Amino acid sequence: MPAQIILEIIDGSLKGQEFIFDNVITILLGRNDDCYLKLPKDDTTVSRYHCLLDINPLSSPPQIQIRDYGSYTGTYVNEKNIGQRSDNQTRTESDRATCPFYSLKTGDEIRLGKTKLRVSIEILSSDRDEPAQILTSIASSNLPESLPNIPGYAISRILGKGGFGVVYLADDEKTQQPVALKVIHPRKQADAKARKKFLREIEISQYFKHSHIVQVLDAGESEDLLFLALEFCPYGTVNNLLQKYGGRLPIDMALHIIYQTLDALEYAHSLELQPKEISDGTTKPVKGIVHRDLKPSNILCVTDGNKPTIKVADFGLAKAFDLAGESGYTPSNSNSANPSVGGTYAFMPRQQVLDFKYSKPEVDVWSAAASLYQMLTGRLPRDFSSSQGSSSDLWKIVLETQTQPIRLYNAQIPSHLAEVIDRALKDRSHLYFKTVTEFRNALNINS
Numbered sequence: 001m002p003a004q005i006i007l008e009i010i011d012g013s014l015k016g017q018e019f020i021f022d023n024v025i026t027i028l029l030g031r032n033d034d035c036y037l038k039l040p041k042d043d044t045t046v047s048r049y050h051c052l053l054d055i056n057p058l059s060s061p062p063q064i065q066i067r068d069y070g071s072y073t074g075t076y077v078n079e080k081n082i083g084q085r086s087d088n089q090t091r092t093e094s095d096r097a098t099c100p101f102y103s104l105k106t107g108d109e110i111r112l113g114k115t116k117l118r119v120s121i122e123i124l125s126s127d128r129d130e131p132a133q134i135l136t137s138i139a140s141s142n143l144p145e146s147l148p149n150i151p152g153y154a155i156s157r158i159l160g161k162g163g164f165g166v167v168y169l170a171d172d173e174k175t176q177q178p179v180a181l182k183v184i185h186p187r188k189q190a191d192a193k194a195r196k197k198f199l200r201e202i203e204i205s206q207y208f209k210h211s212h213i214v215q216v217l218d219a220g221e222s223e224d225l226l227f228l229a230l231e232f233c234p235y236g237t238v239n240n241l242l243q244k245y246g247g248r249l250p251i252d253m254a255l256h257i258i259y260q261t262l263d264a265l266e267y268a269h270s271l272e273l274q275p276k277e278i279s280d281g282t283t284k285p286v287k288g289i290v291h292r293d294l295k296p297s298n299i300l301c302v303t304d305g306n307k308p309t310i311k312v313a314d315f316g317l318a319k320a321f322d323l324a325g326e327s328g329y330t331p332s333n334s335n336s337a338n339p340s341v342g343g344t345y346a347f348m349p350r351q352q353v354l355d356f357k358y359s360k361p362e363v364d365v366w367s368a369a370a371s372l373y374q375m376l377t378g379r380l381p382r383d384f385s386s387s388q389g390s391s392s393d394l395w396k397i398v399l400e401t402q403t404q405p406i407r408l409y410n411a412q413i414p415s416h417l418a419e420v421i422d423r424a425l426k427d428r429s430h431l432y433f434k435t436v437t438e439f440r441n442a443l444n445i446n447s
Helices: 091-097 130-134 136-140 192-205 238-244 251-270 350-354 361-377 391-400 415-424 436-446
Strands: 003-011 018-021 025-030 051-056 063-068 075-077 080-083 109-112 115-123 153-161 165-172 178-184 216-222 225-231 272-277 283-287 299-301 310-312
Touching (some): 003 109
Antiparallel strands (some): 003 018, 272 283
């Protein structure tokens, strides 16, 4: 059954505020600006990064765990101290050595300094979860693993697949042109979250008319299979290009690709959408889409050669950022006001991981710089080799580690270009480049 986990502040200056989670997420509580649940700055008994919550309402049963993050004054559950750094420990030493996760249940109370929160875990009935109702018939069906039958398209083979969807090569029987047909993976058809993501991509894509963004040619549903027909990019992704060149691209080629990518992002960030009604009943113009999942595997090649033409793909996690702070608005109007993290941790700045819901265009700029970093080095900006693969492990690496200077992995990169890329990837307190224009201008001057 679907569930949600609620944190209600029952004491302190924030008393009465409520936070509802219906997706998997890890969050930090503390006084620092980049904590998702930001506590009052004037409460000096709370550390900048005080404790961590690992929330999973999708597990069976739903789970919420807490651990102290090396705070000075301790984290209390039902007035029992579950973790605190000692005088001779650094925060990192305390976090790793003496602060295990502690499972919470409905009715448990968390105290951090002057703030107290109460935990509730609610199992939702089907009438409160419309997507689950809609998908009942799909969940009970037996979806085939073979090539799907979608009227109007002659499907020939699989181009690629992931945990979310399958992309097929098909011929449009009307135009006799090849298309990339994207379909939710059969095992994901009954997943309300997956379908919501897919529908979001369909709705957002209708706004895009740009030479460096993959165009949606058709969309629909056939025998409970949602599909997107996309223009076919015959030369694969930038990841495929990296394999062809032995893991690193020539500098001129990498810059040629990233300039086109930045053009696409600049267009998306300034795009005007239809006005939307917000929570107070008024209508407000909406401007700007942030991608939130830019990476080399989402940059497709239309042509071959030393200067390939590229197109940015996969806007399934994209979001209108203009109204995020007021209504949790997404173009699918999915009412996803609760925070969650999607995308690829290796290409996210820490600000996006901590505050995914409110992501601004600057996070796409960081992802573009991270993509350029990989094109020039064959490496990721951060070292994820110590991760065990869990979301919590990956999240910690993004939060706690610095990006590595690019010339550490490719000394042939000119120092002035390396300095721009390294600045673009700084994300400890703030992101250096706020807009695509700033980053592109710095690259143009220094390349």
